[in-house]
Amino acid sequence: xxxxxxxxxxxxxxxxxxxxxxxxxxxxxxxxxxxxxxxxxxxxxxxxxxxxxxxxxxxxxxxxxxxxxxxxxxxxxxxxxxxxxxxxxxxxxxxxxxxxxxxxxxxxxxxxxxxxxxxxxxxxxxxxxxxxxxxxxxxxxxxxxxxxxxxxxxxxxxxxxxxxxxxxxxxxxxxxxxxxxxxxxxxxxxxxxxxxxxxxxxxxxxxxxxxxxxxxxxxxxxxxxxxxxxxxxxxxxxxxxxxxxxxxxxxxxxxxxxxxxxxxxxxxxxxxxxxxxxxxxxxxxxxxxxxxxxxxxxxxxxxxxxxxxxxxxxxxxxxxxxxxxxxxx
Numbered sequence: 312x313x314x315x316x317x318x319x320x321x322x323x324x325x326x327x328x329x330x331x332x333x334x335x336x337x338x339x340x341x342x343x344x345x346x347x348x349x350x351x352x353x354x355x356x357x358x359x360x361x362x363x364x365x366x367x368x369x370x371x372x373x374x375x376x377x378x379x380x381x382x383x384x385x386x387x388x389x390x391x392x393x394x395x396x397x398x399x400x401x402x403x404x405x406x407x408x409x410x411x412x413x414x415x416x417x418x419x420x421x422x423x424x425x426x427x428x429x430x431x432x433x434x435x436x437x438x439x440x441x442x443x444x445x446x447x448x449x450x451x452x453x454x455x456x457x458x459x460x461x462x463x464x465x466x467x468x469x470x471x472x473x474x475x476x477x478x479x480x481x482x483x484x485x486x487x488x489x490x491x492x493x494x495x496x497x498x499x500x501x502x503x504x505x506x507x508x509x510x511x512x513x514x515x516x517x518x519x520x521x522x523x524x525x526x527x528x529x530x531x532x533x534x535x536x537x538x539x540x541x542x543x544x545x546x547x548x549x550x551x552x553x554x555x556x557x558x559x560x561x562x563x564x565x566x567x568x569x570x571x572x573x574x575x576x577x578x579x580x581x582x583x584x585x586x587x588x589x590x591x592x593x594x595x596x597x598x599x600x601x602x603x604x605x606x607x608x609x610x611x612x613x614x615x616x617x618x619x620x621x622x623x624x625x626x627x628x629x630x631x632x633x634x635x636x637x638x639x640x
Contacts, residue, residue: 325342356527357581377479384630384634390458391464398476409483410485417466423485482510482511492525495522495525514535519533539563539566541562606627
């Protein structure tokens with residue numbers, strides 16, 4: 312839950328902003344109370360801390376290295392080969408991207424098209440599973456010959472492999488909140504071990520809220536990168552239009568505030584996945600006071616890994632378990 316100081320700060324800020332905008336004490340009071348009642352009625356409680364510890368810190372490990380997209384530098388991303396390489400290289404878990412084929416089958420894929428990672432071309436929304444099975448998922452990988460013929464796996468295949476290898480799964484859901492919640496709920500029913508060995512994450516709060524509605528026992532996390540609306544992962548502005556860039560920058564400020572003061576509480580998340588550049592001891596402590604664990608991404612150098620492992624003692628997501636590499640966007 313939010314601490315008392317958070318409650319006072321949140322509602323005081325809302326009160327002042329609405330008062331400045333409306334100049335009406337009555338409407339200001341009504342809107343502020345409405346926000347309080349909304350959060351009180353519709354928020355989800357956090358999953359018990361003991362189970363969160365099982366998921367985020369399996370065994371006796373204080374810090375877990377999680378392979379981003381299965382470890383997209385060490386093997387073709389989001390493939391069975393990547394999952395196996397991650398286990399071999401000492402990962403405690405794997406982050407896997409959930410998407411859907413045109414015929415509604417949940418699969419592993421980061422993008423909305425197959426162009427970047429395979430020898431095919433076109434949007435997933437127009438490709439059935441039978442079409443996707445014909446593609447080489449290692450075609451664009453730097454060591455394509457070593458992994459030639461690797462296929463795009465279904466979510467079910469990937470989960471079974473992770474369970475067999477005793478890897479914690481970070482399900483990264485890109486969108487499709489209703490479809491994703493339904494598919495994951497069915498998966499948790501079929502494999503109850505996932506309640507203690509997986510976490511559902513998303514940049515979209517609607518996805519997490521829908522997941523908690525479908526199954527409130529699932530451990531969840533919000534993923535966030537400040538300035539994500541106005542800038543790409545490498546910091547380059549998304550929009551050439553100056554006015555649009557400034558408008559989206561303002562929206563970034565609002566979104567960041569909402570993540571840290573409203574959305575995490577509404578969804579009842581247990582972890583907060585944040586881009587590494589914004590993590591500090593104070594930031595980790597900020598979330599620890601709220602019963603939320605920080606997971607940093609994407610941590611790709613030996614020096615950074617030692618910092619997170621030794622000083623911060625928080626889990627981190629990495630593109631490679633074996634060497635330094637550039638981030639995979």
